[in-house]
Amino acid sequence: MTGTATAAPSAGHRWRDRIPVVHQLRQSVGLQRGMLVTGLVITTVFVLTAIFAPLLAPYGYNQLRGPDGLFGAQQPPSPEHLLGTTVGGYDVLSRVIWGTQTAILVIIVAVALSIFAGVFLGLVSGYLGGWLDRVLVVICDAIYAFPSLLLAIVMAIVISGGQSNLWGGILAAAISITVVYIPQYFRVIRAETVRMKAEAFVESAKVLGASNPRIIFRHILRNATRTLPLLFTLNSSEAILTLAGLGFLGFGIEPTAAAEWGYDLNKALSDVTSGIWWTALFPGLAIVITVLGITLVGESLNDLADPRLRGRRRVAQAAGEVAETSVVPGGTLDAGPGGLDGLEDGETFDEHGIEVRQ
Structure with missing residues (x-):
């Protein structure tokens, strides 16, 4: 039951990504999303x-x-x-x-x-x-x-x-x-x-x-x-x-x-x-x-x-999230080196900062 419940949202995301512009809208951040x-x-x-x-x-x-x-x-x-x-x-x-x-x-x-x-x-x-x-x-x-x-x-x-x-x-x-x-x-x-x-x-x-x-x-x-x-x-x-x-x-x-x-x-x-x-x-x-x-x-x-521009935005966004979690006194850095969501959708990291491929 657990495997079925987690697989359904990913299938839904894949179906929505096939719609024109929807995938790009999900990728955009900040000013770029506002323009789009x-x-x-x-x-x-x-x-x-x-x-x-x-x-x-x-x-x-x-x-x-x-x-x-x-x-x-x-x-x-x-x-x-x-x-x-x-x-x-x-x-x-x-x-x-x-x-x-x-x-x-x-x-x-x-x-x-x-x-x-x-x-x-x-x-x-x-x-x-x-x-x-x-x-x-x-x-x-x-x-x-x-x-x-x-x-x-x-x-x-x-x-x-x-x-x-x-x-x-x-x-x-x-x-x-x-x-x-x-x-x-x-x-x-x-x-x-x-x-x-x-x-x-x-x-x-x-x-x-x-x-x-x-x-x-x-x-x-x-x-x-x-x-x-x-x-x-x-x-x-x-x-x-x-x-x-x-x-x-x-x-x-x-x-x-x-x-x-x-x-x-x-x-x-x-x-x-x-x-x-x-x-x-x-x-x-x-x-x-x-x-x-x-x-x-x-x-x-x-x-x-352009993957280079898109990658820079992801890196900047991830860096901001890491900095925000790492300056809390006495706190722990739960986000990996890729930020809370990783540099790309679907990436996860273990406690040592090593990417876990699914």
Whole structure:
């Protein structure tokens, strides 16, 4: 009964550690945990706002008229329009809320396409090598030199002549981001594939007669994609900035097709010089806060993925705990040299300070 009772919590911990970000959250301490939690809260609010936008927004993204008639242009914040109205007569709060849906659609399309193409090319290039590897490396290095915003403008003109509907604007931004970010995923996956194809488990699969596709997608793929959540979060924030830049330059999505923060900022330029601050402030804050939240998550995960930085935090935390227990007059040092919890989860020490491996 005792063995069963102690084994159940460890199994539960293993199950929870498989959930994305949960393991990193348990590893984080101090300021790093605060940054990660803050980023997760902001990102969660952003996602929930996009999902429930039809329920949260008081008006439609292209609605100009209410029960009492037209909203009116550049109306200051009031009980009817909490954040005022734009120069085009749209409700600012509704445009900001509906803009989360456009932003999250671009993130999903762009990053999904980038991951699919980059991971596939990285696996094939790193495992097969030879002339194919050299050609793909040269092409990806050349593509990486293109500015994403410039490529987005070109794609917007090619796809929709600069006058984008919802899916035209999303595809214009998503395709440009996809092309630019493929080399990032390609480099990471290729490096991991080159390293792992010399491992024993790959050699064993070859001896057993496994085909190259089976080895690549069954054995290497699972181990080579562990760092993808880091790139996903960092690239998601860049996708929002690219979409906003595209709309700010006048190549974004038309207001009758969807709400887009960059387009609203473009139309609010003349308002700022006239003292009308609400038409530009709130779309700008939406961009800054959303990008900040996603970036905090990405940077925190990137920091926690570095074993050297994570180890230093564990050592510092353990050293503080040892010092706290050792200065008590007449007390005994019950914590081992690794601190109360050890330098890593699950480590225990005997009375002589020797690690006991379980």
